[in-house]
Amino acid sequence: MFQRNLETANPNRNRRVMLMASLLLPVVANAQPAAVRDIFIGMVVEDQGQLLLERCDLGGTRYTLSNATDADDPLGKLRILRHDHALVQAELIASYRQVGDTHILDVSDVGETRTGKSCHLKDALDDMLSDAMEPPRALQHGVPDAALVGHYYLSGVMETGSELRLKADGRFDWYISYGAVDQVANGHWGRKDDTVTLAADLPAKGKPVFRADERLVWDEFVERQFREQARLKQEAAVLALCPWNIDAASSAPPMATDEHPVAGPEQVAKAARTKVAAEIARDAAAAAAAKAVAGGAGDADRDAASAAMAAWQNAQYDMEQAHVAANLAVPLIDPPLMPAACRLPDEDRWAKIPVSEWQRGIAVLVGDPVIELQLSRVGVTFTYDDGHQEMARTARGWAFAPLRPGAAVTRLDLAMPSPVSRSETLRIAPLAEGVQTVIANMQQVIEPPFEVMTLEVKGRDLIPADMPRGRYSRH
Template sequence: MQCRYFIAAILAAPFALAPAAAKNAGAPPVAAAAGNVDPAFVGHYYLSGIMETGSELLLRDDGSFEWYMSYGALDQFANGTWRRVNDRIVLAARQPDRDKPLFAYLDTQPWSAEAEQSRLDAEHDAQENAVRSACPFLADNVSVTAPVPTIVGSTENKKPTLEELRGKAEATLLSARQARSRMEEAARRIMAGNSTDEAAVREAHRVTAAWYEASDIARNAAQAAGLPNPDLSEPVLPSACSLPERRTVDPGAPESWKPGLAVEVIDPKSGNKARGVKIGLRSGDGKTVEVTTAGDGITLLTDFGNDAQLTATLDAPYAPGRAVEVGIPPVRYGTIRFSIDTEQLMAPPFERLTLRIDGAALLPEEFGRGRYTR
């Protein structure tokens, strides 16, 4: 038994139920129960009588059905064929066709604004990681825990006077400014030498943590004294510690783009993209690279350049033993798209569901209670 949330977890967007006609297009016929389609029971049914459970059943006049149930965080659905057998309506769920490949080559799309934004994001992340690696003074590189400020001379039974609070605020502000100056001085000295030296990194982390702790204490002391937030600007660091700004693609200026190669895995029926798919690519000259699709769908082939002929092997941890190798037509630029048949990953919650006819209502025998009514 599987649920839509499993599929949503591997797709770059929540998986949406497609109309039955689209979902069943090209699907192999379902083995139907012996009996006849009774036009009297064609219609849209809703389940009642079961707490915190929602369910719908659509019986069509062509003998097909679509069923949906939601219980808590669990969503289930099925489709297939239905027949009347004596005083029962019998649903036969369509089972996934696992004889065809799970993955296939779909097409190659021109380089798009979405692909260009992914390229800009990847470029920014690489630049930012390089800066963070080279500069040990950045806040995210240091674990900082600011202590709670205490007032000298205060006791549990005696609250500090306003004069004591303001004196403490002034002293902590001076300490914070001194800590900032020490950090700036250490940054100039260390960045001019070897910023990756182990001793230099420890010193950088020490003065950085001291600055942030002192600045937090000064702000807390000012607040306790009823004073405005103190003027404590961030330390001035060497240019090597400046983080790059994130850029946004200009969709109206494709001439400024830098086309390359990218890949994505998409479910053509829903339009959603699959994450966590490992794609191993091999060029005609033997170069290989492996990428994994992430949440945004598009993954860049930054190490591949513009190879004309590629072969791809697609594999996913949630579909063991279903790896597929596919050839790709010659391509220099664009987004290579592969399809994933997510319906193969979703076994319906039942093979056969029996509903007892009770007048115009249908009672699901497997549930033990509840009734479907139009």
């Protein structure tokens, strides 16, 4: 997608480009807006959803990035890079203009890129000092051994499944499942003598959990998520108003069998009586339900409706059993007719939704792409630039707020539920319609199941110290 990576570029050409940019940028920064395009090199950063280019010098001049009018969305390419990499250095072909105190680059194209490293001298020095002073914790206990690289499976522990993958780059993935508990860990590994040490990645103190990511347009998929959430709320409202079990009332009857002897007149008569009783109970349940949701209804009316529904279910069961005992086909009688307030509208939830029928809105999608998880129960407060606020809670990652004519959402307050109980504020570029995706770094809030695990090397197997009966073996 991008032309090429800086690491594979001609080094002499890079030096020429850097020199050209260092000579041109001071001049351009003081010039009047012009359509002349130059090469600009720096770190691509994001502030409140807005992409910026930060010069690779001590001054760190920042330029607001905008797509040139004749460009094919180069900022979209940069957002994809930013999505996958925390550090992105890029060469941009752009023209400069200034609005007030704001320096703006109208980007026509993206040239060479480099990811994973900062071009700032201070960051490079910090990385060098950090690497020198604090090596990976696993390396304090040894170094990766190529002879042990591979995929291991646990045996010898009842009702427990576990896998361990030791990678050649010194990283490991670990998984265990026992009962209803599933746990995972990732980190560094090393070997010293006959001991393998796994040092799990720990939450980084002080780093934010949430960060604003890319924007998505409102499309049919988003519209369907919006409607599905509205239906879930409607279902909850119906359940609160009509707490009796409607589904059980319309369960499929059992089929008659040939296991019973030929029925006598009494059994046939009993079957007929149970059918009449079931129909009476059904009608009584329908009447009680209608009364329970009518104006002025109280708790006694709702209790009576629940009791009538239970009586109908019992009568239906008695009818089914009596007909089976009489070797008769079980009658198919209609369930109680529920009042409109207790019914959900019939709709084809997978039919195509014409654009003209889209309700539209503002959405937030919260998830951790590393573990492929969309988060539920995250509280989201949408704050519009006119001061209005809307509160929602994510379900399967999605939370929605309505459109407000002439207003846009500029701030998101996100709150994770207990036991995490973390709250953070994200300021975003104005969003009048569409989707703001938010990446949640769950590694920041989920403690690993262990900090350090040691395993003894025995031949081709690894014996965990805390599970002496267990054995990790390569297959």
